[in-house]
Amino acid sequence: MANWNDPQPRQGFGASPIDGRTAGKVGYDQGLRKHMLSIYNTMASGVLLTGIVAMLFASSGLAVQVLSTPLRWVLMLAPLGFVMAMSFGLNRMKTSTLQMLYWGFAVVMGLSLSSIFLVYTGSSIATTFFATAAAFAGLSLFGYTTKKDLSAFGTFLIMGLVGILVAMLVNIFLQSTVLQLAVSVLGVLIFAGLTAYDTQMLKHQYAQVRGTEFAGKAVIMGALNLYLDFINMFLFLLRFMGSRD
Template sequence: MANWSDPRVNAAPAATRAGVADAAFDAGLRSYMLSVYNYMASGVLLTGIVALLFAESGLAAQLFVTPLRWLIVLAPLAFVMVLSFGINKLSTTAAQGLFWAFAGVMGLSMSSLFLAYTGSSIAITFFATATAFAALSLWGYTTKKDLSGFGTFLIMGVVGLLVASLLNIFFKSPALNLAISAIGVLLFAGLTAYDTQKIKSMYFYVAGTDFAGKSVVMGALTLYLDFINMFTFLLQFMGDRR
């Protein structure tokens, strides 16, 4: 009798090991993305609570008519810069702490919305944004289409939007303001799907490394900024001014 081994006998354990490895990877990816969403949602909730309490206290109305308003408005940018450019030097705990501090300071900045818009219109716009964000992020997570090609276009669009917004401070054009709001909603809607796919892809590189925890924080920060910007631009359409 010939001395040979059936390749199916050796292949079966290998296939089983591969299946187990794939299942473990999928479970790790789900846990990773769930952590990103939990941080992001918790940050948005903290921002909303701080904004509401600060506005209701009357302090927002007092401070936003003084030069201190610029400190409140620009402070969140400082946290974003530190996290974005210093993440490699920060520990995971420090990155998490800075994220929560950023979300709180952002709440102080966004308290001005409660002074400009009615509470009901803010609530309606928030839930509309949350619904759109969930749908777009889910699509970005599940689609097989590679969205990386849209990244440069979307980022260039945001830069152009920022320039137009600065110019409109001087021109004060209602038509330009409306156009900026419409384009802003579309750009950050696209970025929500694009960033979700990018964050998902990042797991392939950080899984099992010390950077995984910090990657969760940065992913949450990215989606948080997409959500807040989409909400702010949409509020200019749906919001009822006081």
């Protein structure tokens, strides 16, 4: 039983209870930083791989040939297939298998996104990319450092995401420029919010996966979530900042 009448930490051999708690906190913080850094590095590497594949595929002339055939639907739907495979097979797959699928996803996303180089100028794509990167860094930092619980905010954002997906499907038939503009504005705002929300959720998740076999998988899936936030925010923002050829 603790001696509440003795305010001084015990001295002698070994660390005091206070020192032990401090050491545990320092160890946890160091582990959290390492965990989040692994997520950011994996996410950034995936984005870089996607960009390289997209540029090479577009500059080679293959993008024009392939995207003008029914194979374009394969390229458009392939990334979704990878995401579904990773999500539903998460518990059964080994970490190495999940990682391989992540890199495969980044490659097929590059093939799919090569179409933007056929529509927008290279300079406007680069400008939008760096603007997205700056916004992503600030929003993710906010999500990591804020003391406010973003859980309820996240639920609202998910509902908004479903809404814009429905609106995009409807606009395929309506071809409304006003609705397209509204969807683009909401898309940027929603994925900006999701960046902060997902970052906070990944930070809190560390306490659950710390020291478990799932930690490696959590890094990959966390990188996938942030990757999707970044790419979608970039694509919606490109509709405003992109200059067409």
